[in-house]
Amino acid sequence: MSRTLNNQETVDADLADRVRAAAAELGYRRNGLARSLRLQRADVWALIISDIANPFFTAIARGVEDVAQREGFSVVLCNTDEDPAKEAQYLEVAEQEQVSGVILSPNEIGSDISQLTRLGVPVVAVDRPLRERVDSVLVRSAAGAQEATEHLIDAGWRRPACITGPETAQTAIQRLTGYRRALVARKKRPAASLVRHADYRADRAATATAELMDGRNPPDSFFVANSEMALGVLQELRRRGLRVGEDVGLVAFDNAPWTAFTDRPLSVVAQPAYEMGVLAGELLIERVGVPLDQQPAPRVRRLPTELIVRGSSLRP
Amino acid sequence: MSRTLNNQETVDADLADRVRAAAAELGYRRNGLARSLRLQRADVWALIISDIANPFFTAIARGVEDVAQREGFSVVLCNTDEDPAKEAQYLEVAEQEQVSGVILSPNEIGSDISQLTRLGVPVVAVDRPLRERVDSVLVRSAAGAQEATEHLIDAGWRRPACITGPETAQTAIQRLTGYRRALVARKKRPAASLVRHADYRADRAATATAELMDGRNPPDSFFVANSEMALGVLQELRRRGLRVGEDVGLVAFDNAPWTAFTDRPLSVVAQPAYEMGVLAGELLIERVGVPLDQQPAPRVRRLPTELIVRGSSLRP
């Protein structure tokens, strides 16, 4: 039976046909659980991301999924909502369900994947690095942030603020670093009063914008670390009757589909999200089923960003 | 062991502690596969949606996930990309993995879930109906579409076009129906030349817009059946130098986060996506683990839409 269905070794063609016919007749479906239990592996990958509503991560998910589909794996998509507890829970689920690989965008650099690696389950970090040495697909966030901020200054804005992600997220840290480097490169003094951490969420970014604008020496422009937060900034600026690309400048990370159609069109730092997903999937493929002693050394891929200048960052 | 870890019946407290201590010591993790095999069920739901990049579906996913988390289930998210073959594949995976429930937004009304129902796996349809009688969470799409189109006409637009989804999708059909009803209600003759099916995708909608505008008697406004396609329409209109809410009118389904910030802000038909996910999860909860003969009759919930008027649908 098993031999027939898996087309293994030499099975008499006639018998094989009869078996298949009988299986079809009885509506036989093989039990994936039993199969996985026996094989000690499931043809499933876990993809653990921090925000399913963020187009950046859904683009990654599509990339991963395309590779998985091609290679015969199913993808279990888990959404951690930037919550370390949820992340830990899903990592445990992945372990219990014996997935053959995990692609993770960790909440923080110290996320604990030791259980998985001990069991030989390959892990690929995507978007954000891990302290443990694993395959990683990262973006040159600092360089992208620096380019964006320098562009703001070169466009004539005097006091760019930075609204970045949570202090625990490496991407948030790197984008802040890039912002600071740009100020230094353009002979400006980085001021802590112009920096806010806003958890990558729109509403937190709106609050941060309000705080900055109500400050003693408000900024005249914003570098924002993702597109969700850009929405929050836009909302707060509109509430104050300020026009982007007119009264204030704005550049944000992520080339979300809608950014070209806002009033003004948003200047963005585009990340190759889909390609990151594909790359992560391909790195994983090279590890699943490979004996531990033949595994390649951990590889790190850093992809460049691309600054796309539209109206929001320009002065009238 | 099993009895200890599941806190069953009367186990001596001391022994239970020793067992737990030993388990912790040895780093014991129970094998979810073996457990599910023996129990003939996995504490997993499959959520099969047609477009992971669409914020409407990700909002549903969040609703489902919140309920699942609360009830102790994990959610496997499957993306069919509007492809019936992928949908069939994921339905089979769901069956093989013995999930305890499936929430599905079917590609077409005839999607085959008979294997699942025969095995007693409860299925909830969300967003789109199924011919088979199952629990369903739907939206009053036709009413929403009618209201939106009537609003366009009442705002002074003379020739509203309709760009809807694929002909196989029930939501697309219903929104088209609502559009037609609005024309009739406003004493206009529905013209087939003003209707396009565009697969719910931005690029197809851009093409459809170009076709309509190049037609003999072009429309002066658009009712668009989802927010993805609205982006395509905006793109094509911009390419032609036409301003929304000025030269042409526009109303679209889905209150995506960015719709308030386009130039002009988009008038939209808001769907209660998160609530739909929650409701679907709650309907499922009432079936998982319930014997077949005690299952309630299939229930259908129809949720209302809400028209949100912003600038894009108004005449100057």
Add this chain to the structure above:
DNA sequence: GCGTTTCGAGTAAACGATTTCCCAGAGTAG
């Protein structure tokens, strides 16, 4: 024609948990 090899197919063990069954030993009543 007999011994050896080959090849297909049937049988049974194993994967790791849950759960039923059963027994030993304690406890209680007569």
Add this chain to the structure above:
DNA sequence: CTACTCTGGGAAATCGTTTACTCGAAACGC
């Protein structure tokens, strides 16, 4: 003191597959 009841926990069956092992028959060479 004996007999019966009760209870905690050990042993074994079970879930549905894969796979190693075994065995019978056919084929081949000498």
